[in-house]
Amino acid sequence: MHPVETFELVLALLAGVVALHWAARRIGLPPATALLVGGGGLAFIPGLPPVALDPELALVLFLPPLLMDGAYYTAFGRFRRHLPGILSLAVGAVVFTTLAVGLVVHWLVPGLPWAACFALGAIVSPPDAVSARAVLQGVTLPRRLSALLEGESLLNDATGLVLFRFAVVATLSGVFSTGAAVSSFFFLAFGGIVVGLLVSAVWMFVVRRLSDQTLIIMANTLICWVAYIAGEMVQVSGVIATVVAGLVLGWYQHIIFPAQVRLRGSAFWQTLVFVLEALVFILIGFSLRGVLDRVGGIEAVSATMAVPILGVVLTVVLARFVWVFGSDGLLSALRGLGLKRARPLGMRQATVLGWAGMRGVVTLAVALTLPASMPGRDLMLVIAFAVIFATVVVQGTSLGWLIRQVRPVDQDPPAKMTMAQSEAAIAGARNDAVEAHAYAPDGTLIHPQLLEQSRKRLDIIQRYAADADTFMEGARTHFDVVLIALAAGRAELIRIHRAGLIEDEVLHDLERDLDVEELGIILQRGD
Template identity: 40%
Template sequence: MNNVELFQYLLLLICGAGALTWLASRIAIPPAVVLLVGGCMIAVAGKRVPDMDPDLLLAAVLPPLLMSSSFYTAWKEFRQEIGTIISLVLGAVTFTTFSVASAVHAFNPGLPWAVCFTLGAIVSPPDAVAAKAILQRNPLPARLVAVLEGESLVNDASGLLLYQIAVSAALATTITVAGGTGLFFMLTLIGVAIGLLCGQAMCWVLPRLRDPMLGIVVTFVAAWASFGVAEAVHGSGVLSVVTCGLVLGIRQHRVFDADMRIKAKATWEAIVFVLDALVFILIGLALHTILARVNHEGAVLMAGLRVALPATAAAIVARLLWAFAAVWLPGRIRGRSPGARPWSFGEAVVLGWAGMRGVVSLAAALALPGNFPNRDLIVFSAFLLIIATLVLQGASLAPLIRLLKLRPSARRTMSEHEARVHTFGASLAALERTGKRTSGIEHTTLERLLAEYRIRVAANENAHAFGAEQVEHRARFLRVELDLVGVSREALLDLHRDGKVDDAVLHRIESELDLEELRLLRLLEP
């Protein structure tokens, strides 16, 4: 398949992804599941399916998806639940690795322990892309969403460390406890440091770019650059992108102007939609390459099932056990103390069940060295486990949430209407103060703000009738409105900084202020 054919093939995949996404909305099944099944069907029936390079998939597709997820992460909730997230990132990943390895070895005693641990490490970390694709369609308590998204964004380092240790052991390469610990901290610290540097660099560059389109391109470059640089210096590319996205997300309200924020949001949503769809189709298409190798040894098919079934059961059960033993039970004990917020039974069930594996696990499996013992068996088993978790857990998550009657937690911050009262009340107060200091004609103009649409028509009619003097009068009026938008924005950010409004309310009202600012700037253009 030449480059032109490959390009045409990708276009067909994008069109197919759109059709499958539409179909998923019609039959009320998560799009990720439908896309995955569609990719598998193409892989089984297709005769000309291109091989998927796992390194290219990680380097090209994953960074923008991670950047988008981390950019919109609710930082306050993430910080408040950091203890639970660390427990899952370190404890649950390690416990899952050992559980999968033990279950696989129990049903397949002939497999070396190092090979079993490698499979456990490959499938131990839940996937950020899969989690976002499933969770964004299911309203959940804010802290549960923060934990699930936060865990899936930062568990790369622990999973990759266990993976490297297991591969080294299987290939008879010596690695010590001290070396493994050093590797873990190197992956984490270098990744976070590169992400911080890239994020700070973007916060300096973006306000100095006058062209919004150029700024949007720079944000995409930042995603790929932070990943590539971190990988090049032997750090965690995933943690680097996530850190960069968190920095930009936290400071976006000061770094982005209204024009760039509106255009960037629309651009990123379109690109992320395409990449999200391609990821799950490409996972399904990977079956073609795997089957091409497995068909040379038909016994691998049955052996793969003997490995994949206990591995899948162990991975699901291990996460559920950890969610109850390390998250729900301590919360029950601490719940007796004043101010404690224990996890409910339903939240623990969803936390344990929402452990879908995805593109990172598949890429790790496909990246195994060619001389790795039982490589085809491990890759095939990992693929079956990924399919099982995405289809079984992904498709059943929404019904499970409805069965448990989980709803977004009671609001402890201002409602959207309360935030509007406070935000626009600040503008009204500023308007009243301005009115007391102005002359009669300007005061009359300010009073006309109460009938905004009538003034827009009258201002243009007066500009035509009275010439340059009225044009300048109208410009002063528009500049007053523009100043009031700035006052409202500052009041809104103060509310968010003080913890009185959550991120969802902040983004909705800020979008309205951005649109109003763009309208006024357009009217002020000569």
């Protein structure tokens, strides 16, 4: 394909992303489902050139920024508090699913070597960070359940990749060592943590010395790829290196970044992540055409591979339920024996956790890296696609419905302070600072208006904190009038600019001021 044609195809895909995303919102489907199915449908349009998703490029292009985005916005306190449960899913559930799939595949396809069966298990075992993010955006979950799913999706790819590499080596060489595999896993994980911390330290050193906002945003964007590539270059886990770097950035960005960098950077980053996330699913759908052509079409798949496909899909889903409910049963038993720290999820949350196991880009990319000499390679590719489609389309589409039916209860204790109380504490600190600087050394009041405004603001917020619901009923009408006034001011600004009375620079500066003021009002309204 000519480079210009490739660029035109990318533009067409982006236009398709907008259309499919809009359609998904209109009919109430998760966007990931619409993009995946839409990409698969577009791939079979006559005359459309085939699109091959390079597996190495897919991992290094899509995975680091999407992992970084998840880690950056992770609630670190909950992540640390629920780390044992996260590791149980990210390591234990992945290993258990790998073994279960390997056993089932060898039973259904006896001619496939054991190591190859477990390689397939490693391919389909880790739920995908991209799929989880895409599906969970539209649902509300209890805080503990959300922490478990987000944390699992950040770490389980590392487990799956390590298992896959050892299974492939064992298949091709006929040699496998459990001790070597375990020690290698811990080395890769620990090395990834070290690399992530080192990259984060360099990032903080550099960003503190940059004064240009655009350069800071660019440095923040590049760090995900730097951490991932650095980890892979020294042969440790690039996934864990990226996650660690993202957690560090999320923790320190409140201290290091100016307010404008956070606002501008967040807008840029959200757009970038949206584009990458959408392209992932539409390209997965596009890749289906190449795989089906390779194995002889849909007829060959239904005739020779239907039973193994169905067996693996059911095993992937059931193995997760077995692990989740088995772990929760163990926690219940331990709590019954007097271990107060053991806190089972309960039937409702465990059901949602068991069903939320969508696969995606990592499963596909790893499957595409299978060596050509790998026994059963075509079968593995088709099964990987089937697992992705089944989990994203079926589980992703029905997850919101399941949550509404099950209604999982948030069992985590609430924070000690509400948002209203936090706002009152901030207003008190601001007022104390104004009180300290409103007077000259001789006691003369030099900032009377500022002091009056600060005291009035503190009084309003304290009344709001005392009874937020009652206060907001009256405050909303006040904010509505302010927004009407802002709209009138913006209309007048545009009128005098269109009349040629002010320069474009004045328009942009004043419009920015109005936008910031409007954003503040909208946030205060709670919209």
